[in-house]
Amino acid sequence: MNTEVADIGLIGLAVMGQNLILNMNDHGFKVCAYNRTTEKVKSFIENEAKGTQIIGAFSLEEMVRTLKKPKRVMLLVKAGSAVDEFINKLVPHLSSGDIIIDGGNSDYHDTTRRVVELEKKGILFVGSGVSGGEEGARYGPSLMPGGNPRAWPHIKNIFQAISAKADGEPCCDWVGETGAGHFVKMVHNGIEYGDMQLICEAYHIMRDGLGLNPEEMSNVFDEWNKGDLKSFLIEITRDILRYKNDKGYLLERIRDTAGQKGTGKWTVNAALEYGVPVTLIANSVFARFMSALKNHRVEASKIHKKNIKPFSGDKKQALEHLRKALYAAKIISYAQGFMLLKQAAQEHNWNLNYGGIALMWRGGCIIRSAFLGNIKQAFDKNPNLSDLLLDDFFIKVMHDCQDSLIATLQMALQQRISTPTFSSARDYYDGITCNLSPANLLQAMRDYFGAHTYELMGQEGKFVHTNWTGRGGNVSASTYDA
Ligand code: NBP
Numbered sequence: 001m002n003t004e005v006a007d008i009g010l011i012g013l014a015v016m017g018q019n020l021i022l023n024m025n026d027h028g029f030k031v032c033a034y035n036r037t038t039e040k041v042k043s044f045i046e047n048e049a050k051g052t053q054i055i056g057a058f059s060l061e062e063m064v065r066t067l068k069k070p071k072r073v074m075l076l077v078k079a080g081s082a083v084d085e086f087i088n089k090l091v092p093h094l095s096s097g098d099i100i101i102d103g104g105n106s107d108y109h110d111t112t113r114r115v116v117e118l119e120k121k122g123i124l125f126v127g128s129g130v131s132g133g134e135e136g137a138r139y140g141p142s143l144m145p146g147g148n149p150r151a152w153p154h155i156k157n158i159f160q161a162i163s164a165k166a167d168g169e170p171c172c173d174w175v176g177e178t179g180a181g182h183f184v185k186m187v188h189n190g191i192e193y194g195d196m197q198l199i200c201e202a203y204h205i206m207r208d209g210l211g212l213n214p215e216e217m218s219n220v221f222d223e224w225n226k227g228d229l230k231s232f233l234i235e236i237t238r239d240i241l242r243y244k245n246d247k248g249y250l251l252e253r254i255r256d257t258a259g260q261k262g263t264g265k266w267t268v269n270a271a272l273e274y275g276v277p278v279t280l281i282a283n284s285v286f287a288r289f290m291s292a293l294k295n296h297r298v299e300a301s302k303i304h305k306k307n308i309k310p311f312s313g314d315k316k317q318a319l320e321h322l323r324k325a326l327y328a329a330k331i332i333s334y335a336q337g338f339m340l341l342k343q344a345a346q347e348h349n350w351n352l353n354y355g356g357i358a359l360m361w362r363g364g365c366i367i368r369s370a371f372l373g374n375i376k377q378a379f380d381k382n383p384n385l386s387d388l389l390l391d392d393f394f395i396k397v398m399h400d401c402q403d404s405l406i407a408t409l410q411m412a413l414q415q416r417i418s419t420p421t422f423s424s425a426r427d428y429y430d431g432i433t434c435n436l437s438p439a440n441l442l443q444a445m446r447d448y449f450g451a452h453t454y455e456l457m458g459q460e461g462k463f464v465h466t467n468w469t470g471r472g473g474n475v476s477a478s479t480y481d482a
Contacts, residue, residue, distance in 0.1 A: 006032040006055060006066045008158060011086055012076035013040045016103070016130065018048055019137035020076060020162070025052045027161040032056070034063040036077075060086075064093040070154055071098040076130075079104040087114065087125075096122030099151045103130045105263060108179030108186060112348075115147045115178045124151035129175075129185020131365035132164065140164035142365035143172035144188070144357075146181025146350075164364025167373075171363040176350035183270070183344055184357055187337050190267025190281040192366050193260075194333040195233050197284035197421045202326050203237070205408065209415040210315050214249045218242040220319055228327050228397075231369030258288045267340070274343040279428050280333040283420035290418075306416045318411055324404035327371075329425035331397060334375060335388040336428065342386070355379035389432065402429065444468075451477040 010021050013035035021031045021044075033049070034057045035041050045056040057063035064071060071094055075086055083102050090100060100123060102111065111127030118125040129144030130137065143163045145155065152174045163172035175181040206212045206220065221238035225231070243250050264285040271278035290297075311318070338354060345352045358376035361367055378391035388394050405426055412419045431437070443454040453463040453476045465476040 003065055004068045006030045007068060007072070008032070009034060009057070009063045009067050009071070009073040010076065011035065011060075011063070011073065012104075013044050014076070015134050016137050017076035018044060019134055020074075020103070020130070020141070021054055022048065022052070023138055023140070023162045024158060025049070025054050027158075029158055029161070030055070032063050032066045034058075034060065036082075060089055061093055064090070069098075070124075071095075072101065072155060072158075073099070074101040074103055076103045079106045080110075083110070083114075087118070091118070091121060091123060094123055097124065098122075099124045099126065099154055101126040101128055101145070101151075101155065103128050105129075105185070105189075105261070106182050107266065108182035110179075111147065111182045112179035119148060124148040124154075126151045126155065127179060127182040128159075129181050129188065131185065131188060131361075133366065136164065136364050140171070140364050142188075142360050142363065142368070144175050144181045144184045144360055145172070146175040146184070147178065149174065149177060164368075166359060166363035166368075169359060171360045171365070173353065173356045173360060175357070175360075176345070176352050178348060178350075180345075180348070180350045180352065183348075183350075184341065184352070184360075186263050186266050186270065187341055188361060188365065188367060189263035190278070190340075191333060191337045193264035193267075193284040193288075194281045194337075194421060195231075195330065195367055197287050198280075198326055198329050198333070198425075199233055199237050200287075201412075201417075201419045201422050202322055203241075204417055205322060205412055205415070205419070206319070209411060209417050210311055210318055212315075214241045214251065224323055224326075227323075228371060229323065229330075229369075231371070232366060233369075255294070256291060257294045258291045260285070260288050264288070267337075270344065271340055274340065274347060276336070276340045276343045277428065277431075278336045278340050279424040280329070280336055280421050283424045287420050290420075308416050309414070311411070311415060313411070318408075321404040321407040321411070324401040325408035325422060328398060328401035328405045328429070329422050330371065331388065331394055331401075332425040332428050333421070334371075335394070338375075338388055353383075354385070355383065387432075389429075398429070405429070451475065453477075 007029040009032045010017055011034045013033060021033055024031050030053050032055050033041055033044060038058045041056040041058060055066060057066060073090060075083055077083060077086060083104060083106060087100060106127055115125045126145050126147035130141050132141035140163055143159050145159060159172050160170040163170045175184050203217060206217045218238050218241035221234055225234045225238060240251055264281060268282045268285050341352055355376045358372045358379060362372040374393055378388060378393060379385055385391055409419060409422060409426055446452040447454050447465055448468045451465050453465045455463055467474055
């Protein structure tokens with residue numbers, strides 16, 4: 001009897017694993033499910049998977065035996081050592097050309113290491129970003145697979161079938177070699193941090209600056225969701241603001257301290273590593289740290305009194321400025337994110353398809369939005385586009401919205417509302433469009449105290465040192481850095 005009946009094995013029966021299995025089953029794939037704690041296999045088969053063609057396995061050997069060749073095993077377990085433990089246990093049961101896919105939120109450095117190590121054993125390893133949470137996993141996630149490219153033809157069918165679709169196209173394509181899939185997922189998460197913080201600051205401005213009530217704010221987000229800002233996060237903000245239970249609006253009673261799982265921080269670490277000014281995401285991570293200092297903030301607010309005059313301007317106009325400011329700031333954030341992708345691709349020799357990435361994020365995931373369609377078009381027009389801010393569409397939007405960004409920040413300043421991401425968008429925009437920065441002075445200072453040398457304009461590539469005080473020597477430095 002042929003026991004090799006399953007199209008894919010899936011390990012990890014928590015929220016993501018269970019829902020992805022059911023999604024695969026809906027699309028006609030036969031899945032064999034396994035979990036470290038095997039009682040969960042039994043419970044899943046007897047409950048959620050009842051009446052489906054899903055089969056359960058109670059050992060890894062049993063699971064691998066049920067798989068068709070090349071054997072495909074997907075892991076949806078806690079990122080980190082659990083992934084390595086399963087890989088080590090799986091490898092003895094697999095043969096050359098078999099595939100292991102890690103769908104967890106793994107660090108892309110780990111994925112790169114696993115791709116290289118497993119290639120030596122003939123196993124094709126894929127690290128795939130999976131976005132969209134529980135609902136995405138069940139009904140169509142955004143999938144960002146990367147790793148050993150020889151695996152792609154064998155998983156493409158399943159991945160593109162179960163992924164979300166945007167304008168009829170799957171939100172899933174091959175991202176690139178080694179850790180590229182998980183890198184793109186990490187930047188996606190960083191952008192998600194930025195989008196969420198921008199929305200929070202817009203809410204803060206509406207609530208404390210303009211004095212709007214929850215219903216009014218919800219209506220504003222509802223309006224915004226009909227235009228350029230149409231997105232999943234704007235839509236859920238509208239609904240969250242409106243949500244009431246027997247004690248009234250729930251949002252007003254939620255403690256203002258945000259948690260995090262670290263992928264925003266990873267994005268900022270990558271930005272620091274590759275030297276890319278991803279300032280908006282960095283500020284959104286710091287804003288979460290600031291939010292966690294609740295007791296400190298409460299104490300300080302009692303001591304540091306502020307002289308704030310209630311807003312007396314035109315609220316309708318202020319809200320229109322805010323809408324445009326949010327749009328402009330989002331564009332800056334995505335421009336920074338794509339710049340990071342470009343730099344990492346250069347460092348790792350990844351051949352990233354930027355339009356394809358925008359399409360992968362267009363549906364299924366948390367940052368899904370109408371605006372990603374414009375990003376895709378920009379890269380379709382010019383696949384070598386170095387900066388989104390140099391695309392005609394985005395140039396026009398920035399020209400149209402920049403005054404509103406300034407007007408919003410002026411209002412926030414008067415109302416003493418902290419706006420780290422809106423402010424960093426303005427800073428970045430005025431920085432990246434400044435043809436003469438003050439870094440000439442920086443270079444002069446570095447040379448003055450550390451003999452670090454500088455270039456003269458028009459003589460690029462030629463580094464010279466000046467003995468500024470007459471006391472120092474003429475030798476330039478090569479070690480001490482500042
Ligand atoms: P969890 O991240 O909560 O992981 C639960 C699974 O990991 C269970 O199968 C558990 O087995 C297994 N596991 C753990 Br915990 N430690 C293990 C170990 N040392 N050895 C072997 N197995 C271990 O599940 P999830 O929320 O479904 O997420 C799965 C992956 O997908 C994670 O990497 C997560 O970051 C990522 N992700 C999650 C979401 C989301 O919205 N939740 C979205 C996108 C990506 P057990 O049952 O025996 O304890």
